[in-house]
Amino acid sequence: MNGRISQQTIEAVKNASDIVDVVEQYVVLSKRSGNNRFGLCPFHREKTPSFSVSVTKQIFYCFGCHKGGDVINFIMNIERLDYVEAIRFLAQRAGIAVVTDSHPQARARREEQDMLTRINTDAARFFYAGLNDPVGRSARAYLKDRQIGANIQRKFGVGFARDSFDALHHHLTRLEYPLKLQMDAGLVRESRDGRPIDMFRNRLMFPIIDTRGRIIAFGGRLLEGVGPKYINSPETRLFSKNRNLYGLNFARKTRAGFLLLVEGYLDVLSVTQSGINCAVAPLGTALTRQQAEVMGKIVKKVVIAFDGDPSGRAATERAIDLIEERSIEAEVLMLPDGLDPDDFIRAEGGAAFVALIERRLPALDYRLEMARRSNERDGELDKVAYQEAALQVLLGEKNDILVELKLEQVAENLSLPLTAVRTEWGRRKALLRREEAGRAQSLPPPVRSFSEASFSRTPARAGDIPPPTDEDDGERESLSTDEVTDTELLFLAILAQVNVKPSEMNDPVRVEDFSAGQMRMIAAEVLALAEEEQLNQDQLIALSQDVDLAGGKLPELLARVFIVLPEPNELGDWGTDLQRYTWEMRRRQLQILKQGILNRMRTCPADEAAATAIQTELRKCTEEITTVSEQLASLRI
Numbered sequence: 001m002n003g004r005i006s007q008q009t010i011e012a013v014k015n016a017s018d019i020v021d022v023v024e025q026y027v028v029l030s031k032r033s034g035n036n037r038f039g040l041c042p043f044h045r046e047k048t049p050s051f052s053v054s055v056t057k058q059i060f061y062c063f064g065c066h067k068g069g070d071v072i073n074f075i076m077n078i079e080r081l082d083y084v085e086a087i088r089f090l091a092q093r094a095g096i097a098v099v100t101d102s103h104p105q106a107r108a109r110r111e112e113q114d115m116l117t118r119i120n121t122d123a124a125r126f127f128y129a130g131l132n133d134p135v136g137r138s139a140r141a142y143l144k145d146r147q148i149g150a151n152i153q154r155k156f157g158v159g160f161a162r163d164s165f166d167a168l169h170h171h172l173t174r175l176e177y178p179l180k181l182q183m184d185a186g187l188v189r190e191s192r193d194g195r196p197i198d199m200f201r202n203r204l205m206f207p208i209i210d211t212r213g214r215i216i217a218f219g220g221r222l223l224e225g226v227g228p229k230y231i232n233s234p235e236t237r238l239f240s241k242n243r244n245l246y247g248l249n250f251a252r253k254t255r256a257g258f259l260l261l262v263e264g265y266l267d268v269l270s271v272t273q274s275g276i277n278c279a280v281a282p283l284g285t286a287l288t289r290q291q292a293e294v295m296g297k298i299v300k301k302v303v304i305a306f307d308g309d310p311s312g313r314a315a316t317e318r319a320i321d322l323i324e325e326r327s328i329e330a331e332v333l334m335l336p337d338g339l340d341p342d343d344f345i346r347a348e349g350g351a352a353f354v355a356l357i358e359r360r361l362p363a364l365d366y367r368l369e370m371a372r373r374s375n376e377r378d379g380e381l382d383k384v385a386y387q388e389a390a391l392q393v394l395l396g397e398k399n400d401i402l403v404e405l406k407l408e409q410v411a412e413n414l415s416l417p418l419t420a421v422r423t424e425w426g427r428r429k430a431l432l433r434r435e436e437a438g439r440a441q442s443l444p445p446p447v448r449s450f451s452e453a454s455f456s457r458t459p460a461r462a463g464d465i466p467p468p469t470d471e472d473d474g475e476r477e478s479l480s481t482d483e484v485t486d487t488e489l490l491f492l493a494i495l496a497q498v499n500v501k502p503s504e505m506n507d508p509v510r511v512e513d514f515s516a517g518q519m520r521m522i523a524a525e526v527l528a529l530a531e532e533e534q535l536n537q538d539q540l541i542a543l544s545q546d547v548d549l550a551g552g553k554l555p556e557l558l559a560r561v562f563i564v565l566p567e568p569n570e571l572g573d574w575g576t577d578l579q580r581y582t583w584e585m586r587r588r589q590l591q592i593l594k595q596g597i598l599n600r601m602r603t604c605p606a607d608e609a610a611a612t613a614i615q616t617e618l619r620k621c622t623e624e625i626t627t628v629s630e631q632l633a634s635l636r637i
């Protein structure tokens with residue numbers, strides 16, 4: 001990113017891009033009725049509309065998949081662009097020239113990322129030197145055993161973290177990196193007795209490099225001794241393991257037309273060594289939705305080559321779903337039982353692996369093949385079970401022509417006439433339709449009446465926000481543990497609409513009233529803007545762009561609130577609302593504080609002075625909770 005797009009440009013772009021006009025280029029919206037319009041969500045499959053657009057607030061929100069935000073977020077999601085690209089996209093559409101400037105916050109973030117990149121690069125050099133030093137003998141022996149040659153080691157910067165508690169820490173300190181940065185980068189942590197110690201010890205090290213060529217993290221494989229086999233760097237300002245893939249820095253340049261998705265670091269190395277330059281791997285976890293999204297920006301097809309064991313097959317099933325959800329074509333490489341790509345290449349050679357890739361299967365064929373194999377006993381097909389499994393697979397396929405073709409194949413395997421199999425399939429399809437219709441009828445009333453009837457006249461309360469729970473919820477992937485409450489979201493949303501100075505509240509809100517972590521950082525910026533009377537909904541959403549919380553992305557969480565919030569002129573007594581939210585937030589933070597004090601008391605050494613200090617702290621905290629509770633009670637009279 002060269003400089004940041006100026007605030008004036010962002011405002012001009014937003015003013016020129018009515019969200020309804022923009023959305024209607026992608027989604028058919030219902031006729032105007034009230035301030036919200038509805039349509040079928042373009043981001044998840046659905047039959048009844050849960051995607052809503054607020055004409056007055058210029059916000060969209062999907063009650064099904066929780067995607068939401070302003071017009072820029074909509075373009076980011078639908079065109080798969082980042083924030084800056086989305087603004088440029090809309091600017092071009094509106095014929096607006098883009099002006100960039102250097103925003104202090106953006107600059108600070110860039111500087112922090114630059115520092116993390118530098119320290120990671122120096123750590124990678126240290127690890128690389130370790131591998132080629134006498135201390136790296138065991139690591140070299142391991143690589144030799146895995147037949148990973150020197151060229152590939154160099155290409156991927158493979159290294160070795162010495163079997164020492166602080167070798168890297170001392171090295172980085174000699175290079176004058178402050179301890180805080182060493183810890184922020186996840187290279188050094190504090191031991192139980194408070195000494196700085198290396199995060200990675202006696203491990204083969206794989207630098208994780210992003211698509212811009214920066215070393216953003218490390219994966220380490222234990223060579224011997226106790227501990228988890230693989231560990232990764234923790235999440236940092238530079239690294240989110242949900243959004244990155246190992247090997248993508250090279251694989252993104254492939255001309256193969258697809259990415260080969262393998263399970264581990266060594267698979268990537270080994271596949272690349274056999275001359276295939278499109279291998280990537282998730283970072284020690286199952287594939288995530290964001291990783292599927294990242295791949296979708298580079299290729300239209302992903303070939304999955306996970307282990308041929310039961311857990312590899314389960315991971316394959318899940319990966320197919322995630323990949324197809326992103327409208328990327330999924331194909332599967334079937335490895336012989338129990339082998340991973342690395343095993344296969346060592347046993348059969350690179351040429352055999354290339355030949356295997358040529359025989360990869362489309363996802364549907366793979367699933368049908370698995371249905372056949374899993375119902376074969378000693379070469380005999382259990383026809384009843386196979387028919388059951390195969391029809392189940394085909395019921396999930398949307399393309400009817402494809403289904404027709406595959407039914408022929410199933411009939412052939414069963415030695416049955418096609419008409420018999422087709423009749424059975426039709427019967428099941430009808431059954432499924434009836435079930436779906438039944439389920440739809442038992443659903444609660446459509447969201448439209450919910451969002452409009454319940455909120456148009458009554459002021460919003462924290463409990464009124466639609467809860468972020470439905471079938472999609474369990475799959476949300478966010479590694480952040482930073483929290484935010486509905487009360488905090490409501491407070492920020494109302495503050496952005498009413499333009500009041502926080503200092504003019506009876507009992508002004510404070511940054512510490514917000515949940516610890518990223519919310520406090522955002523709150524500090526938002527409250528400062530509000531104090532200058534510069535805060536509005538657009539500013540709030542723009543500030544929250546990169547904030548990932550335990551419950552989801554902040555812009556989406558805010559959209560969930562904005563979409564149900566009454567219009568600014570119908571907000572009612574918002575002054576009292578803001579005061580109440582402030583006190584509710586404060587009481588919650590005090591209760592968290594009190595819990596912390598109680599925990600410390602339990603583990604406290606029997607030092608009398610310290611014990612007295614904690615007692616005092618506890619009493620003070622309890623008193624404050626009482627005060628806030630009384631203040632809240634006074635509002636209810």
Ligand SMILES: [Zn+2]
Binds near residue numbers: 062063064066067
């Ligand atoms: Zn949706």
